[in-house]
Amino acid sequence: MNNKRIWELIGRKLAGEASAEELQELEGLLREHPDLHFPVEAISNIWKTTPDPAERAEGEEAHTRLINRMQERGISIGLPAEEQQAAVFQLEDGKRRSWLRYVAAAAVAGVLIAAAAWWWQPSGKAAHSPAISEVATRNGSRTSVQLPDGSHVWLNAGSKLTYGKDFGNNNREVNLSGEAFFDIAKNADYPFIIHTARMDVKVLGTRFNLKAYPGDKITEATLLQGSIEASLKGRPGERIILKPTEKILVSDDSSALHTLKTNEPVMAVKHLTYYAEQEDAIVETSWMENKLVFRDESFASLAARMERWYGVTIQFADKQKEELRFTGVFAQENIQQALQALQMTAAFNYTIHGTEIIINQ
Amino acid sequence: MFHANDIKEWQRRISLYDDEVAYRELFLHFYKPLQKFAVSFVKSAETAEEVVSDVFISLWERRQQLENVNNLQVYMYVSVKNTALKYLLRQKKQSAITIDELSVELASPHQDPEQMLLTAEMLTRIEAAIEGLPPRCKIIFKLIREDGLKYKEIAEILNVSVKTIDNQLAVALAKIARVLNVQLKKSSR
Numbered sequence: 194m195n196n197k198r199i200w201e202l203i204g205r206k207l208a209g210e211a212s213a214e215e216l217q218e219l220e221g222l223l224r225e226h227p228d229l230h231f232p233v234e235a236i237s238n239i240w241k242t243t244p245d246p247a248e249r250a251e252g253e254e255a256h257t258r259l260i261n262r263m264q265e266r267g268i269s270i271g272l273p274a275e276e277q278q279a280a281v282f283q284l285e286d287g288k289r290r291s292w293l294r295y296v297a298a299a300a301v302a303g304v305l306i307a308a309a310a311w312w313w314q315p316s317g318k319a320a321h322s323p324a325i326s327e328v329a330t331r332n333g334s335r336t337s338v339q340l341p342d343g344s345h346v347w348l349n350a351g352s353k354l355t356y357g358k359d360f361g362n363n364n365r366e367v368n369l370s371g372e373a374f375f376d377i378a379k380n381a382d383y384p385f386i387i388h389t390a391r392m393d394v395k396v397l398g399t400r401f402n403l404k405a406y407p408g409d410k411i412t413e414a415t416l417l418q419g420s421i422e423a424s425l426k427g428r429p430g431e432r433i434i435l436k437p438t439e440k441i442l443v444s445d446d447s448s449a450l451h452t453l454k455t456n457e458p459v460m461a462v463k464h465l466t467y468y469a470e471q472e473d474a475i476v477e478t479s480w481m482e483n484k485l486v487f488r489d490e491s492f493a494s495l496a497a498r499m500e501r502w503y504g505v506t507i508q509f510a511d512k513q514k515e516e517l518r519f520t521g522v523f524a525q526e527n528i529q530q531a532l533q534a535l536q537m538t539a540a541f542n543y544t545i546h547g548t549e550i551i552i553n554q
Numbered sequence: 555m556f557h558a559n560d561i562k563e564w565q566r567r568i569s570l571y572d573d574e575v576a577y578r579e580l581f582l583h584f585y586k587p588l589q590k591f592a593v594s595f596v597k598s599a600e601t602a603e604e605v606v607s608d609v610f611i612s613l614w615e616r617r618q619q620l621e622n623v624n625n626l627q628v629y630m631y632v633s634v635k636n637t638a639l640k641y642l643l644r645q646k647k648q649s650a651i652t653i654d655e656l657s658v659e660l661a662s663p664h665q666d667p668e669q670m671l672l673t674a675e676m677l678t679r680i681e682a683a684i685e686g687l688p689p690r691c692k693i694i695f696k697l698i699r700e701d702g703l704k705y706k707e708i709a710e711i712l713n714v715s716v717k718t719i720d721n722q723l724a725v726a727l728a729k730i731a732r733v734l735n736v737q738l739k740k741s742s743r
Contacts, residue, residue, distance in 0.1 A: 194729065197721075197724055197728070198632045200723075200725075200727045200728045200731075201612070201720045201721070201723070201724040203724075203727055204720065204723035204724055204726075204727055205697075206699075207699075207727075208698045208723070210704065210705050222613070228735075229711070229731070231734065231735075232730070232731035232734040232735060233731070235676075235734050236727060236730055236731065239677070239680065242699060242700055245661065248586040249582060250587075251586060252581065252582040252585040252586055253582065255585050255589070255603055255606075256578055256579075256581050256582060256585070258603070258607070259610055260579065262607060263611055264615065266611070268614065268615070270574060270577075270614065299709055324570065326571075326572065326607070343636055347601075358618070407691060457687065502730035524657075527676070531580070
């Protein structure tokens, strides 16, 4: 009797390698060897191993050590909790910001961090064309990201940041749609350039806020530290250098800033706005503290920001209400509480259906 | 045990999107089997972790090319083997190690003897029989049973023929059966 053949076939069966013919062959052989029934059954019973649950935990610990090792080597990966704390955004007076709360809120809000890639060559060459990384937030959520060059970017709601796969190698260029706060790592060799629809901003290492939502009439850059150079789309010759605490506003709607009748972008440099008595209560970057701050702002403009902030849609059934003006701060309030607070200073009514809000008389 | 589709998906996400979550999943999936595989070569749990960690670091650094890897499972095991051999070489402990010199550690069985229709004593004897297999036989037995690898994959990883795998597994199973038969005769006496 060829016992070896039987064990080969049993082995193949257990390993899931046996063909139909081999299984049939095995059945025939086993019929001739009833003495093997017990050991074969016993081996089949013990064959399956159950993974030790402790192994997953062991793997997780090893993963933490791996990430630490990679970070020590300067590989940009995994921003653990301690680092996020270390990266707490500080204004010049050194006051700490409630970043952890913000990060947690962003996580709960279901931040959409999508990394998308696409290829340039339509001819279909599957070669390694530079792909594009994308970080995006939905309305109602915010997130932060560390770029390969060490720069930190905090993305406000409904915003999108994209950059090429070669980012950090020989260029530091990103595209922004929406609003973000940048804390740029210094690198004199490669300036950091942010492209928006109306304005490009060039920096060497600094902290500033950039707001360029597609629907908004104004694109705005607010500088807190360092210096940045802005150039407007369509006017490449002109460069505007901003000093700390200054902000630049660019509009393609002339009525928003000037009375000039022109389709060219209109630009103004202003000082940033403080919303309270404290020096560091800056309106432009208040979103980073999980606050929605507005000062003498029209209801139309505020509603657009509330849409992004709360992830809702707001419609005006009564167009006159768009002209109402408000000053205030929302922090912990939900959308209903926020609307009720606004009702205390102005006469309007509203109805809520899910995430749709209608403002009426 | 292995979910080929999951692995393919993680591989794609890491390669195209620098996806750290997928990278973590891939690590958690492979860490323990690879670490044990590395222990067979370097005979130290710490060094084995370092070997696996090195392999994962280089995987991350070369993630753009990861899409081109045909069988990531095989790629990982082969990388671990090569990295482990390099470690041994550097430590000058050994210039090379053959498959017959591996020290294979098996997973501790989490089995309830009653469910297996076997006595605890029998299970212990079976374990002892497996434990006593020669290294070549043991590593093949382990990679099939515990790691769920295919014959072809093991052949590629260990640089042996599929025929060798057939033989070695048959040897292992026959040896276990012998223990069981002895027990059977004892208990039926």
